[in-house]
Amino acid sequence: MKMHSVLSYKEASEKLTLKQKVGQLFMPAVFINDTEEEVQQIENLIRTQAIGSICFFHSRASAATNFEGKKKVVHNEHSYNRLKQLISRYQKAAEFPLLIAIDAEWGLAMRIENTNQYPYAITLGAIHENSELIFEVGKQIAMDCKEAGIHWNLAPVVDINDNPKNPVIGYRSFGDDKNKVLSKAKAYLSGMESVGVLNSIKHFPGHGDTATDSHLGLPVITKSKKKLQENELYPFSKLIKHGVDAVMVGHLAVPALDDSENPSTTSSKIITDVLRTALEFDGVIISDALNMYAVSKKFPQKGTLESAAFIAGMDVMCFSEYVEEGIQQIINSATKERIEASFKRTWKLKEQAFADAGQEHSISSPLALNKVLAQHSLTELYGNAPIVEQIKKSNFLNLSVDNQKENLFSAAIExxxxxxxxxxxxxxxxxxxxxxxxxxxxxxxxxxxFVKPKNLFGLQPEILGFINEMVAQKNVLIYLFGNPYVLDILELNPSANVVVAYQDFSEFQTEAYHHFTNQIEAKGKLPVKLQNYHEKI
Known part of the structure; x- marks a missing residue:
């Protein structure tokens, strides 16, 4: 894809008007499946408001915008080609080259169907002491981004997920151990950096220990400042010293850091006093999506949320729904010096992205990498290991509870x-x-x-009840192709035997079968603590 050249910060600072500089701080959402009318509206917004960046989502009916799930998601087999077409159109509409962003935590497939998908962070968290593999995941995702024309992957999640009921982080976190989260994130970031794709660690000051979905309401983190520093803030602090491009601020109420009940998105005590001053972060601070109910419902007047976030210390307003009003309110309420400081940080990031844009990298298939990742993440949770071999050698019942994916594992057994x-x-x-x-x-x-815990991960209570009945009465060997927190809703007895495969990818199913037939050993370690199940020592 042909890349634009970008002015130096000095040239840009002299050329752009104050309004254009503020426009550069806005990152509206754009959608793969928009109508032609909606696309033209975005083009006009880019053209008239000097927008600095855009963030791609699947559709206006996808989870990032359709929190209650009332709109039907329309799938588009040609999403990837459409993505590249829209990037080209939006860049042509821009007087100053756009930074193109996306959430690609586990690859473009997080937003764009029929693209490469890599394992969730919780699966990578199960990989034991093998940073090279995590580096490779970050590198491959970055290469996929670059090939599509995307400069900025808003990843990785560095939240420490120590709440099994977390409805929005969970599987997106590397686990519940701060040191392992840090090491995995560092390797992932290094992989992205090797390709020249921008990153953003998230969700500051830590979204792991909450049972509230910030798309729907404002989570409250009630820990003391000391506990936050020891746990939630730890990976952010260490990674900032290591060097990151951006930090994304989540929508959280954290009384120990700001007792005003302000969400962190609009809290100067959290953004400026903690992140900018105490942690000495001098890079770009970007908001979590401003359409999320945790904050959007608190600021009904158009543009006031954007202005409040900026005044608190934010540099980039992601998923702003009221760009024009937000720009005007910032101009009315902020000093030129404050605007210039944010403009400089974001433009320097743009210079960095476009300087790396011309580098070519070969892209390999994710299949081979996913196979190795499956081998290294498979985790044995055996309560009574000798029973396992007895089960395998017996005339066992070959049973499954399926989702929409093809069940290659049970088919191979048959x-x-x-x-x-x-x-x-x-x-x-x-x-x-x-x-x-x-x-x-x-x-x-x-x-x-489902990979999220809502509604028992999509498992019917009657099915769960029958599984519990079998586990209590029979020798059952479970292969779990999903979130390990599922095990918390199974009434497993201490002798129950489980193998966690984490993903339902074909490669993970194949390697699980190879494990079942004793062709490979399970090398993974459980990345989270479960209520009623413990890993073998």
């Missing part, structure tokens, strides 16, 4: 081992109960429909 595959569904519980009467041993492949 084909290679001869045990007929049966699916556990609401309408098959009676039939499966009869089958279990003739089997002492069961191999259960569990594919939760």
């Amino acid at each position: 084909k290679q081992n001869g045990q007929c595959h049966h699916q556990l569904e609401l309408n098959s519980i009676h039939e499966i109960r009869n089958l279990t009467a003739d089997h002492k041993n069961i191999v259960l492949a569990l594919f939760p429909p």
